Amino acid sequence: MDLKGKLxxxxxERNKLKRIVDGMEKVERGNLEILFEE
Incomplete structure (x- = not known):
């Protein structure tokens, strides 16, 4: 594998991780909003 391919x-991979983290943050924010509404 050449250097450009590795990069x-x-x-x-970093974009995948970022998307996963963004998704988790949205879920956590949604859960907090639900808790405060009750």
């Missing part, structure tokens, strides 16, 4: 793969 591209790392970028893809």
């Amino acid at each position: 591209d793969a790392m970028k893809v």
Whole structure:
């Protein structure tokens, strides 16, 4: 695997992780909003 391929793969992985983290934050925020509404 050449260097550019490695960098591209790392970028893809980082984007995946970022999406997972963003999703978790949305879920947590949603749960907090539900708690405060009750």
